Amino acid sequence: MSEIAGVGHYVPDRVVTNADLTTLMETTDEWIQERTGIRERRWFEEGKDTTANMGANAARKALEMAGLTPDDVQLIVFATLSPDYFFPGSGVLLQRELGIQAPIPAFDVRNQCSGFVYALSMADQFIKTGMYDTVLVVGSEIHSSGLDISTRGRAVSVIFGDGAGAVVLRPSTREEHGILSTHLHSQGEHAEELIVKEPGSNRNNRVEYVVANELDMYPYMNGQNVFKHAVVRFPQVIKEALDQNGYQPQDLDMLIPHQANLRITQYVQQKMGLSDDKIFSNIQRYGNTTAASVPIALSEAVQEGRIKRGDLVCLAAFGSGFTWASALIKW
Secondary structure, three states, rough: EEEEEEEEEEOOOEEHHHHOOOOOOOEEEEHHHHHHHEEEEOOOOOOOOOOOHHHHHHHHHHHHHHOOHHHHEEEEEEEEOOOOEEEEEEEEHHHHHOOOOOOEEEEEEHHHHHHHHHHHHHHHHHHHOOOOOOOOEEEEOOOOOOOOHHHHHHHOOOOOOOOOEEEEEEEEEOOEEEEEEEEEEEEEHHHHHEOOOOOOOOOOOOOHHHHOHHHHHEEEHHHHHHHHHHHHHHHHHHHHHHOOOOOOOOOOOOOOOOOHHHHHEEEEEHHHOOOHHHHHHOOOOEEEEEHHHHHHHHHHHHOOOOOOOOOOOEEEEEOOOOEEEEEEEOO
16 A cells, blocks of 8 residues: 655746736636636746746655655656646656656656546556555646637636646555555546647648647637536545445545536535535635646645544546546545
8 A cells, every 4th residue: 555655736926816817808806706716826937937847846845745855756657738848748857857867767647637646546556566665746737828818718718727736655654544545537528528629640730730720729628518527527436435445425534626616616515515624625726727736735735734644535536538536545
């Protein structure tokens, strides 16, 4: 069994409020909060923040909490939909940012909002098999540079923010404590319901095509359909984790859902019968940071003392693909 030995997060210094967005598009603070719950988000600063170095900032904090150094890391699993380069992936860039000289393996996970939980599950398997005993799992995103910051794109652009979170996974030092199980799912028939279509590789002269079809480079979301599926899949995958380990929703000490939309979180909370102290939300401050949202929220919850040793914690996510996932942890 593996356990989370350290957590950390990083968000850019630049705060963008709903009032700031009203100067860039036709919208209002009331409209944004009513539909998403978001009051502000963080946007990266060019020349200072990159997907990899934000991940490195979060990783250093997680390693410090675990009492480890970057040289102790044996594997990097990096979840992102916004890598610094088309290739190579950000995992190897993180290795460089941390100054790790050993030729350790590093790879990226492209599962968007579910990416961190998928990455955590993969890391857990490597530790369970004994292949590695110190795995760094990172979720980091820069959305703001790829959004349509205009009235045309406001339905999507008001939602997303930038940031990074990280955990260090190690073999469990306490019996029956650690990651109890992980559960991963996908339903590709809905792939085009939440998508950034370009730059795709399935046509000739793709560079010229992108120039001629620039709108396809912005995120598209069928909001109603995403919401409809999310409020079904979230409770299902949480219950799946609880059932497999012989628990009921009332046994949970903390649920950390992907921060997609406050209305979705509130629906899941009501559906699962959880009190306010058993669910963590920070979308109000950071927006939807996709693969970074779960580790940022987890890091903040630990930092604020809302997760304590012995607590039963569930991480859950749903997003583009459609993909959804959960992890149940005895902290």
